[in-house]
Amino acid sequence: MTEAAVCPVHHERDHPLHPPTGFAEAVSGGPVKMVWPNGVEAWVVSSYAGVRQVLSDPRFSTRKGGQPEMRTDEGEAVLDPDQPGNINGIDGAEHMRLRRPLSRGFMVKRMNELRPRIQQIVDEHLDAMEAKGAPADLVSSLCLPLPSLVIAELLGVPPEHQELFQATAGDLFGKNGSKDEYLAHATKLAEVLTPIVAEKKAAGTTDDMIGLMANDTDFSMDELIFLCIGLLAAGHETTSNFLGLFTLHLFEKPDQLEVLRRDPGRADVVVEELMRYTVGQLGGPGLTRRATEDVEVDGVLIKAGDWVSVSLMANLDEALCPRAEELDLERDAVSHLGFGFGPHQCLGANLARAELQIGLRTLFERFPNLRPAVPVTEMRYRNDMITYGAAEIPVVW
């Protein structure tokens, strides 16, 4: 076993759709230690088997993990693990108590029931984009509003508050903010959510997610509010970024776009492959855990107390599928890590799938000649957020 080199974490990319420069070389050959700008050192694991192990082995705690970026210079977590309802910061039985009632709200069949409404929202937004005429910005025309509207409706947030939620949820995901700024945004959302939750509790409704959580679980008011904030924030940024990034990858690979055009009925399999590839190509370190015992990963001994960050570049590992570095929309869905793995796997994965399948399919059916108005490499990308994506996607058709 050789001594691991410590490399700095950075997010600069030669190409906006591909991993940070030099990252693949830095992490190849097994867990390596990297240092974050705030001084936190963590092992980076990037093999398919290693990532699955770290994300599913209970000896890696999320309570003691959390994104290194989301720590102050003193190493203090911006998001307090003792904050009631902090579902991403707790392990084991404590986590299951919160996770299970939420899983029910995101069941596959429930998400399938939402499909007609998702289709309607997509159609309305593409109608508006067409009416305004080319060139249009795909991000503000479709990618951003779609997931925000759907999650707000699913939760049961009245329409008059939806704009505020959209704006504030975006602020919550900034990675350069201080702990005070974060708390100020969360407090603002809590002020609006508290009367909504109280009202649904009083009425005893269970026909939306907030009602279900308020009236059919043992969650405290503090837990309810914070879970709602988490769901709104998670439903806001992630899916919109991926809808944009998927489109950009297809612009860059016309032969692959042709596969989707030829058979739009394959949108479900196409989205799985795009998810695998896009998340793999984002590269960089990601979800972070802390070892509670000594554990060997990919032949390296990780000591109790060490931080471990997984790189979902593992989606490009040949152990997952042949020619893993290529986007191949004709391949069958594989067991990728695009939504994570283990007990904390993305709660909204089935909702995201429905939105991405309907959004992508409808976009290219409706605008068969859709193309970028400027080169993909010259578009503006957002690197100031926990999630990465295009700030604007100017398109013509």
Place this chain on the structure above:
Amino acid sequence: MRQNATVRIDQARCIGSGQCVLAAPDVFDQSDDDGLGLVLIAEPPAELLPAVRDAVDRCPAQVVTLEE
């Protein structure tokens, strides 16, 4: 013997992600009461086994097992 392959879900550790339903919709469902995975066909015929193996692989909580 293939025809005696048995599928199980350890419900105590299931997180209700529904990945098994996506992989093998004929074999799995989710409970309306708690969203947890349900086995519809405990001894699936041979033609459904590839999808069940996929469900075993995809389950994020690793609670789906297939005894062949």
